[in-house]
Amino acid sequence: MSTVGKWIIRLFAAVGVLATVAALGFALTGISAREDPPRAEVVMARAARGLLIPASTARARNPLLPTPETLRSARAHWADHCASCHGNDGKGDTKMGRNLYPRAPDMTAPATQELSDGELFWIIENGIKLTGMPAWGAASPEDDAETWELVQLIRLLPALTEAELAEMKRHNPISRAELEQELEMERFLAGEDAPPAPTEPHH
Numbered sequence: 192m193s194t195v196g197k198w199i200i201r202l203f204a205a206v207g208v209l210a211t212v213a214a215l216g217f218a219l220t221g222i223s224a225r226e227d228p229p230r231a232e233v234v235m236a237r238a239a240r241g242l243l244i245p246a247s248t249a250r251a252r253n254p255l256l257p258t259p260e261t262l263r264s265a266r267a268h269w270a271d272h273c274a275s276c277h278g279n280d281g282k283g284d285t286k287m288g289r290n291l292y293p294r295a296p297d298m299t300a301p302a303t304q305e306l307s308d309g310e311l312f313w314i315i316e317n318g319i320k321l322t323g324m325p326a327w328g329a330a331s332p333e334d335d336a337e338t339w340e341l342v343q344l345i346r347l348l349p350a351l352t353e354a355e356l357a358e359m360k361r362h363n364p365i366s367r368a369e370l371e372q373e374l375e376m377e378r379f380l381a382g383e384d385a386p387p388a389p390t391e392p393h394h
C-alpha cells in the first residue's frame with residue numbers, strides 16, 4: 192500500500208478512537224451541564240483553542256493606548272454586554288457564568304491574563320464554539336476599536352476599584368419590572384406616590 196494510503200488509514204483510525212472516547216465520555220457522564228468540566232477536558236480544550244487562533248491575529252498588539260475615556264467606555268460596554276456571564280469584576284461568579292459548561296473563567300487569574308492581546312481580541316470577535324461565549328465582532332473599524340478597548344479593560348480587571356465597580360453596576364442591564372420599581376421608588380421619595388410593592392423574584 193502507498194504511504195499516503197497508510198496515512199489515510201491511520202487518520203481514520205485516530206478519528207475512530209477519538210469518536211469512541213467522546214461517545215464513552217457522554218455515555219458515562221451524560222450531557223448535563225451541572226458537573227464541573229474535568230481538568231483534562233479544560234486543559235485540552237484550551238490547548239486546542241490556542242492552536243486554532245490564527246497566529247497573525249494572536250501576535251497582534253493592542254493598537255490603542257489606554258486613556259480614561261477608552262477605559263470608561265470599556266467598563267460601560269463590559270457592564271452592559273459581558274457582565275451577565277463574566278461579572279463586573281471578571282471573576283465569572285454570576286448565576287449564568289457559574290452554570291455554563293464550560294464555566295465562565297475567572298479572568299483576573301493567570302490563565303486569562305497570560306493570553307496575548309491578539310488572542311483576547313480574536314476570542315471577543317469570534318466567540319468560542321460549543322461554549323457560552325458569543326461572537327461579538329461586526330468587522331468594522333469602530334467595532335474593532337471597541338474590542339481593543341475591552342482588551343485593555345481585561346488587563347485591568349484585577350485592579351478595578353470599588354468606585355469603578357459601583358459605576359459599572361449602573362450600566363448592568365435590568366428588567367422592565369425592576370426599572371418600573373425604581374421609577375416608582377423615585378416618585379415615592381419625591382412625595383408624589385404610594386410606596387412601591389416589591390417585585391416578584393425571577394430567574
Ligand code: HEC
Nearest residue numbers: 272273276291293294295302303314315319322323324341
Ligand atoms: C452568555 C455568556 C457570556 C457572555 C455574555 C460573554 N461571555 Fe465571554 N466567555 C463565556 C464563557 C462560558 C467562556 C469560557 C469559554 C471556554 O472555556 O473556552 C468565555 C470566555 C471568554 C474569554 C476567554 C477567557 C479565557 O481565559 O478563556 C474572553 C476574553 C471573553 N470571554 C470575553 C468576553 C467579553 C469581552 C464579553 C462581552 C463583550 C463576553 N465575553 C461575554 C461566556 C460569555
